[in-house]
Amino acid sequence: MHYVISDIHGQITEFKNLLEKIDFDGIRDKMIIAGDVLDRGNYGIELIKYIEPYIETGSMKILMGNHEMFCLNYLDGKLDDFTYKLFGGAGTIKSLNKMTKESKENLYIFLKNLPIYEEIRTKYGETVVTHSGLSANCIIFNKDKTINVVKSIEAAADINLYDFLLSDDIHRMEEYDLNRLDKFLIVGHVPVMNLNDDESNHIYRATGYMCIDTGASFVEKGGAVSCYCVEADEQIYL
Template identity: 35%
Template sequence: MSVYLCSDLHGDFKGFKRLLDKVAFKPNSNKIYILGDIIDRGKENIALLEYIMSLYESGCASVIKGNHELFLERYLRGELSSKQWSAWGGFGTFNELCKLSSHQKARIFDFVSTLPHFIELEAASKPCVLTHAGLMADFLVENNGKISVLKSLQKALNFDEFEFLISPDIHYMSHAELARLDKYLFVGHVPTFQLDINGQNYIIKNEFYTDLDSGSGYSGGRVCALRLDDMKEFYA
């Protein structure tokens, strides 16, 4: 079974379908983990979300909550205005959502409100954690000279879910701090063109974490996937 990771699809339904075709994704024998931000900024946000929900229900996809899923959840709870959500990229999703029935909205709410914030797995024979944005620098938990990734994530989440899901801190932590992490991280959230000196939309890997946000939803961006079996990258 091949396992794929992707993140920050941002409503690019056509791009995601091209990506699945490119990797020859087979629901009966493959698995895909999506690290949040399925919606907003794109043109087919709800169609993409409902398609991924169907993959999730069939057991071949797992989804982690990103900040844009949180925006949708908070809008449906009545805790976020459409004006504020639109300012954060949700204008298209909001318009698509308005066309749905109450039943459809309730189904989407049940899905996004129960998504996990991180998932553990093993890749390349080492323990790894999948999460959307990464660590918050002020909430690192030490354990026998190492930084416990899981305890640090949970501490930050317990403090404030919104701040946890928008934090870019992992990209600005010192080498010494990153070297003390007890698990490898896979994240999205920050488009890699903002981190690359040449502004390129590629997966960025280092010895401590991988950023899978290749800029979908931005000019020149695209969707991507990483196959954990051999760490091969795919773009669409």
């Protein structure tokens, strides 16, 4: 089976329990993690370490989210403690302070090389998984006037990766433009409780894309750890 999950935010126990619930097999199954493994929760670094063996065997892949970018900027000295804590990085900072210089350098290299999207096949056809979606000011068109999703993502990331990872523009795009996407999109980044009219934690489905960030770090607001099963076209909740 193939699964997609996003915005786990350091919820390592819940993530392990979810893997147990879906009977995840590192040989048989595949999982794409669409960014934001880090921050908000206290065990983002530990979660990456837990996932690393799955990455090495090819059964899991982490994409870059804005919180991985925050951590990179913190390690780079571009983000100070106070600001990073405001962004939800307090738990991550505690973990980093326990790491050796070499371990932090290895983490930096790992985060720096995270891909920003992954292409898969779903019932919706050719599909692109990415953290935030699209940037409205960087849309690339095909000759037939459809929107080239991959080229638009690559161009936005090349111009300003930070802004791209923070963008929520896809949720404000006109229906006309969403109908012109040449590939379906699966995104995270914005908790679905902020998108669904009933403020539920059900995945948000719209023309041309779906959002699967079910608010793992916002349990008090009805959020939950969950993953999307590609074959079943359904969200599985812990």
